[in-house]
Amino acid sequence: MADLQGHAVNIESGNGSRSLFPGYYPLEHERRRDAFQQGLVSLDTNALLDLYRFTPRARLEFIAALTVIKDRLFLTHQAALEFHRNRLKVVDDRSRGVISEGKEVANSIGAAVPKVREFARRYQIEDNLRDDLITRMEELAKVTESTLREASEYDVRRESVRLGTDPILKDFDQLFDHRIGNPLSPADHKAALAEATRRRDNRIPPGYMDKKGGDTDRQAGDYLVWLQLLIEAKKHDRPLLFICNEEKEDWIYKHSGETVGPRPELVLEFQEQVGTYFHMVNVTGFLLNAKSLLGTTVSDTTLSEAQAFSPVRKVSIRYGVGMGVDMADMPTSDIEKMESALNQLATELRQNGVVPEVAKPLRGTGARGRTAYSLEVDEGIRASLQITSEVDDDREVFRILVFKIHSRPQKLRGTR
Structure with a gap:
């Protein structure tokens, strides 16, 4: 056998895969534990607004878990601003x-x-x-x-939220007293808006999925949260635990629809900028781990509520005329069958976490869509669907349009 000793090659600038691509490796248990028990802890706006979505018991358990780590809490100025802007909207929704x-x-x-x-x-x-x-x-x-x-009524009244006298706001004030970051200086804010635009144009996370158009500050909201997290984290030699309900692709890395973790680019940027690591969980994940890692009481009903508060996707289902099809030519029984089938589609979407809005039948031609489907309405009757989607604030909105109805010739005149 050949003697291979003494022929090693030294790579002076070589690195390990984990240090170069940390976002592609799950955190070890010890690091996740340290993030919960020793890390700086921050929340995004949507996670904070769950306080207004929870029933009283679940809210108390969430607040109790945050109180345990109160001396390590930090809230970005941007998240706090968005919380105040959206409190009343959440109650109205x-x-x-x-x-x-x-x-x-x-x-x-x-x-x-x-x-x-x-x-x-x-x-x-x-x-x-x-x-x-x-x-x-x-x-x-x-x-x-x-x-x-x-x-479905609960203990938060709209008028008290409007006046700022609701009990949730009082709990918020106590939790984050002297723990909210300062706004950026005018010069830094201007530079941050320019950087947010650059990142959005180049699809650099986070923030490029934010709704385009309108107020520049609101378009840059996600990036401002991220920037302010980086600024504060640099002051502490600790990991960051970020409680974040985001599901958009500019925050979350997904494969075949399955959530893998935070975007690897964010993990790497945090490591390079701060020198430590960050762990991101949604409210459900935080509450689940709070039981074992923080020793707090979290009931199964509270976990179920938290799971139900995943960002809501709305579906607008429009059905009507398109490509020469006139509903006036369709027998009433066939229209009823079509509507029933579309409502069944809405039910199936809802069961998969999508909340539908079923609109009134509309006349007109269909818009161009990303995806086309064919829906079986009844024997011999089918509806062709097109689906478009766009991001609206914190929700992904799908619009489903029936642009053609296929029917038996004797039942539907005027088809092409």
């Missing part, structure tokens, strides 16, 4: 959601009425029995809607 989704449940009960009428006609059910059943269904729909609305 919750109220509107309760009303709209309650109506949606009630409407699903009412949607069965035509089927009952058709069933009664086909199988010769007496009119008085049919009418009695329909009356009961309509009453059930009303009771269901009102009961859901009453059950």
Whole structure:
């Protein structure tokens, strides 16, 4: 066997893979533990606003977990500003959601009425029995809607939020007393806005998914949070625990729809700028680890609530005329079948974490879309769909448009 000793090559400037590409390696347990137990801790705006989404018990548990680490909390000026700007909006969104989704449940009960009428006609059910059943269904729909609305009320009143006298704001003030960073100087702020624009134009995270147009400061919000985190973290020889509910691709690295972790570019930038490391978790992850690493009490119901507060994606489902198809030419029974199928699509989307808005039938041609689908409405009837998406503030909005309805020739005139 050949003697290979003494032939090693010394790479003077060589590095290990973990030091060059830290964002592609998961943090070891010891580092995650140290981030929770010793690190500087900060929150993004959406995580803070969960305080207004939680029920009272869950809110108390979240605040208790943050109180344990109060002496290590830091909040960027930008996150605090956005928190104050959006408090009332979150309360209003919750109220509107309760009303709209309650109506949606009630409407699903009412949607069965035509089927009952058709069933009664086909199988010769007496009119008085049919009418009695329909009356009961309509009453059930009303009771269901009102009961859901009453059950969804919680202890935060809109007026107190508007006036700044709500209990959540008092808890916020106590948690972050003397722990909110200063704003950037005018010169630094101007430079930061220019850098945010450069990064957005070159798709450098974070912030390039923020809505374009409008107020320049708001477009730069994510980058301002990141910059202020870097500035503060440089003052402390500690890791950073960042509690962040972001799911957009300019913060989160995903593969085939699965969340892997924070964007590797952010992990590397933090390491190069600060000299330590940062660990990013959402509110659910923070609460889950708070039980084992901080010794706080977190119930399963609180974890379930936190999981339900993932950033909401809205879907606007539009269906109507396109490419020569006129709904006036379609029999009522076929329109009902089409609407039923589209509502079923909305239900499936909701089950996958997408909240739909079902619009009224519209006339007109469809817009160009990114993705095309074909939906089975009924035997011999299909709807062609196009889906477009855009980022609107902190939500990804999908618009689904039925741009063509395929039907049997004798049932639908005017098709091409």
